[in-house]
Amino acid sequence: MSVQQAAHPAATAPTVAYLRNVLLFSLMALALAATGMFQSWVLALTILNMSLISAIMALGVNMQWGYAGLFNVGIMGFTAFGGLAAVLIAMPPVPEAWAAGGFGAMLGLMLGAGTIFAAIIVWKRMAPGRLRGLALIGTLVVGYTITSFVFGPATTAIARVNPATEGYLGGLGLPVILSWPVGAAMAAGLAWVVGKVALGLRSDYLAIATLGISEIVIAVLKFESWLTRGVNNVVGIPRAVPRPVTLQQYEWVQNLAERLGLGLSETARIVELTGYALLFTLVLGALIWLAEKALNSPWGRMMRAIRDNETAARAMGKDVTRRHLMIFVLGSATCGLAGAMMVTLDGQLTPGSYEPLRFTFLIWVMVIVGGSGNNWGAVLGGFVIWFLWVQAEPAGRWFMDMVTSGLPADSGLRQHLMAQAAHTRLIMMGLALLLMLRFAPRGLIPER
Amino acid sequence: MDPLNAIVALTNFVLIPALAYGSQIALGALGITLIYGILRFAHFAHGDIMALGTAVVILVTWGFQAQGIGLGPLPTALLALPFGIAATILYLLAVDRTVYRFYRKVKAKPMIFVMAALGVMFVTNGITRLVMGPSEQRFADGERFIISVREFRDWTGLAEGLALRSAQALTIVVALIAMVLLFWFLNRTRAGKSMRAYSDNEDLALLSGINPERVVVITWAITGTLIVLAGTLYGLDKSYRPFTYFQLLLPFFAAAIVGGLGNPMGAIIGGYVVAFAEMGITYAWRRVFTHLLPEGWEPTGLMQILPVDYKFAVTFGILVIVLIFRPTGIFKGRTL
Numbered sequence: 001m002s003v004q005q006a007a008h009p010a011a012t013a014p015t016v017a018y019l020r021n022v023l024l025f026s027l028m029a030l031a032l033a034a035t036g037m038f039q040s041w042v043l044a045l046t047i048l049n050m051s052l053i054s055a056i057m058a059l060g061v062n063m064q065w066g067y068a069g070l071f072n073v074g075i076m077g078f079t080a081f082g083g084l085a086a087v088l089i090a091m092p093p094v095p096e097a098w099a100a101g102g103f104g105a106m107l108g109l110m111l112g113a114g115t116i117f118a119a120i121i122v123w124k125r126m127a128p129g130r131l132r133g134l135a136l137i138g139t140l141v142v143g144y145t146i147t148s149f150v151f152g153p154a155t156t157a158i159a160r161v162n163p164a165t166e167g168y169l170g171g172l173g174l175p176v177i178l179s180w181p182v183g184a185a186m187a188a189g190l191a192w193v194v195g196k197v198a199l200g201l202r203s204d205y206l207a208i209a210t211l212g213i214s215e216i217v218i219a220v221l222k223f224e225s226w227l228t229r230g231v232n233n234v235v236g237i238p239r240a241v242p243r244p245v246t247l248q249q250y251e252w253v254q255n256l257a258e259r260l261g262l263g264l265s266e267t268a269r270i271v272e273l274t275g276y277a278l279l280f281t282l283v284l285g286a287l288i289w290l291a292e293k294a295l296n297s298p299w300g301r302m303m304r305a306i307r308d309n310e311t312a313a314r315a316m317g318k319d320v321t322r323r324h325l326m327i328f329v330l331g332s333a334t335c336g337l338a339g340a341m342m343v344t345l346d347g348q349l350t351p352g353s354y355e356p357l358r359f360t361f362l363i364w365v366m367v368i369v370g371g372s373g374n375n376w377g378a379v380l381g382g383f384v385i386w387f388l389w390v391q392a393e394p395a396g397r398w399f400m401d402m403v404t405s406g407l408p409a410d411s412g413l414r415q416h417l418m419a420q421a422a423h424t425r426l427i428m429m430g431l432a433l434l435l436m437l438r439f440a441p442r443g444l445i446p447e448r
Numbered sequence: 449m450d451p452l453n454a455i456v457a458l459t460n461f462v463l464i465p466a467l468a469y470g471s472q473i474a475l476g477a478l479g480i481t482l483i484y485g486i487l488r489f490a491h492f493a494h495g496d497i498m499a500l501g502t503a504v505v506i507l508v509t510w511g512f513q514a515q516g517i518g519l520g521p522l523p524t525a526l527l528a529l530p531f532g533i534a535a536t537i538l539y540l541l542a543v544d545r546t547v548y549r550f551y552r553k554v555k556a557k558p559m560i561f562v563m564a565a566l567g568v569m570f571v572t573n574g575i576t577r578l579v580m581g582p583s584e585q586r587f588a589d590g591e592r593f594i595i596s597v598r599e600f601r602d603w604t605g606l607a608e609g610l611a612l613r614s615a616q617a618l619t620i621v622v623a624l625i626a627m628v629l630l631f632w633f634l635n636r637t638r639a640g641k642s643m644r645a646y647s648d649n650e651d652l653a654l655l656s657g658i659n660p661e662r663v664v665v666i667t668w669a670i671t672g673t674l675i676v677l678a679g680t681l682y683g684l685d686k687s688y689r690p691f692t693y694f695q696l697l698l699p700f701f702a703a704a705i706v707g708g709l710g711n712p713m714g715a716i717i718g719g720y721v722v723a724f725a726e727m728g729i730t731y732a733w734r735r736v737f738t739h740l741l742p743e744g745w746e747p748t749g750l751m752q753i754l755p756v757d758y759k760f761a762v763t764f765g766i767l768v769i770v771l772i773f774r775p776t777g778i779f780k781g782r783t784l
Contacts, residue, residue, distance in 0.1 A: 208490070209771065211698055212763065212764035212767060216761045219760060356694070357694075361569065361570065368563060420581050423577035423582075425574070427574035430567045430568065430570025431571060433563070433566060437560070441560075
């Protein structure tokens with residue numbers, strides 16, 4: 001491959017590819033600008049912000065799949081777990097809840113961790129045999145009983161504190177931006193545990209294991225209400241950018257509204273969203289810079305060598321499983337970071353809203369369509385697919401309207417199809433994935 | 449101390465539901481394992497294919513119900529089953545023609561097949577939601593109970609009641625028939641033998657003149673039949689919701705892996721292992737223990753190891769245990 005590339009006329013081929021990429025990104029910017037002009041700037045900025053976050057998730061998945069060939073279908077779990085950090089860091093603590101059961105909950109968590117630790121020690125230290133099995137089961141049963149004895153009453157007590165607005169421990173009351181690295185670290189920790197179990201086995205096993213862990217993370221967020229308020233959602237997470245209400249009082253915002261000729265509240269909203277867009281662009285820029293540096297370093301070459309031929313890499317003395325674990329942790333941390341950013345943007349944690357199609361499989365479409373193995377490709381994929389995902393809803397409705405226009409307006413079929421028209425976007429995304437995979441498997445911006 | 453009541457409570461709340469649920473999972477896991485054995489990839493669209501096939505069954509059932517056609521005490525859905533199965537097989541074959549066959553021809557890596565399956569998953573999910581909407585649907589009719597709690601109590605004079613819903617009995621019977629037929633097919637017929645030969649050693653099978661495309665068609669046909677059976681029985685037993693069906697992917701895969709991927713017998717055993725573990729660990733055992741322990745010793749708590757919300761954690765736990773201690777499954781599955 002490299003020999004062939006060297007034989008190419010050195011200057012032209014990369015320049016053409018470069019111009020093509022610039023063109024693709026410009027087209028994307030144009031599409032967003034058109035949305036701003038013909039629909040609304042608030043919508044355009046909303047799409048842009050979510051695109052930036054999606055691009056970060058796609059970068060994370062691209063690290064795992066594009067660099068190392070690891071198939072992670074638990075992106076939703078890592079994203080949601082990272083999102084939890086926003087609550088734990090930024091929400092004010094609830095002193096009454098801490099008084100009621102904070103000690104018990106923390107002690108319970110520690111006892112639970114201790115039980116697992118003790119079980120691992122028993123397994124590692126004792127000689128294999130029936131005695132070891134019995135000791136293991138004994139440790140788990142005793143540990144579980146003690147843990148639930150401490151943990152259960154404590155969490156019940158916490159849930160009783162102001163259940164309408166609180167009923168959970170709250171967070172640390174720190175600035176919300178801090179939750180971004182913390183979210184990444186939390187997702188990294190989770191990924192380490194999953195990777196330890198499932199990596200080094202057959203590749204499909206990682207897929208199933210990640211699928212499982214993501215469902216469990218969502219279950220924990222939904223039902224451990226002492227931690228997350230569960231399905232009651234945590235709302236009003238402190239903002240990273242001042243709220244529109246605050247912004248409206250600034251003089252420069254008022255002047256800007258006059259100059260743009262827009263309403264004050266709309267201008268304030270635009271300023272707020274632009275603030276987030278700038279923050280997110282900063283993060284995305286830093287990540288791309290790091291990812292590009294890494295990909296073009298000896299480390300990146302090693303990762304690709306492992307991906308392309310594991311056996312050969314192993315023969316060269318590379319510890320494939322360890323490297324896989326490393327890249328899996330890094331990629332998941334990126335997804336966790338994106339998750340914390342998303343919760344910051346929304347200002348709320350809604351565990352019920354995490355759906356695998358949207359948070360796992362759509363990211364996969366982004367990576368495949370954008371171009372796996374190429375960081376810029378993954379970013380472009382994040383933008384394009386998120387744009388289509390949002391705009392496909394009105395498009396689907398319009399399409400259904402066209403298709404069923406021959407039917408009378410009160411026809412049951414027409415009404416049903418119109419009501420469900422939004423789901424056509426799932427079909428569109430599937431077709432986009434299938435067509436790209438078949439006819440341009442290297443994506444919009446192929447790997448170099 | 450009242451062991452009889454304890455046994456009745458256990459049967460009513462754990463054994464019968466787990467047997468029914470296990471049969472449904474086994475039918476789904478059989479499809480996963482067959483596709484893995486023959487086509488050699490993890491079929492991620494399985495849950496959504498199940499949702500689509502069951503949607504056809506439901507629509508036809510509603511049609512029959514509107515016409516007043518029924519089976520008396522048995523659910524009308526049984527009459528609609530052949531239509532759902534036929535539609536699903538046609539859909540699967542069309543998908544295979546348009547999507548998977550190309551990758552077979554270019555001998556793509558298994559992961560590329562999985563990607564393609566994700567695309568199929570999206571499309572299928574979209575079609576299902578377009579047709580049925582995302583909300584819950586009920587289509588069960590006919591006699592609800594074979595034995596109801598009250599009848600059982602009057603009959604035996606026990607404090608605990610035992611109910612056997614017709615959907616549960618139907619599930620167990622239909623699944624048993626399907627499994628027996630499947631094994632008869634795989635072990636006794638020429639086509640079944642060619643399937644097993646192809647799964648064991650592709651090159652040798654090709655050398656012996658087995659037509660791979662025919663094997664693939666048969667595999668999709670069997671899988672389509674099994675998955676519509678599983679979906680319809682699950683819907684009759686519990687309820688139909690596209691998202692729930694999608695989520696069943698995890699127990700399906702867990703069962704197939706626990707039993708050893710590519711091994712049909714393993715998938716069945718795995719299905720029951722997953723179901724019994726899920727039921728046993730999320731069941732509140734207080735009732736059973738109240739009957740078992742002497743008076744004055746009754747447990748105060750629920751005696752529930754994990755809340756029902758964490759049933760996926762149980763499935764996942766079994767999966768992890770198998771991955772750590774026996775990566776090839778209970779029965780040795782094929783290793784790629």
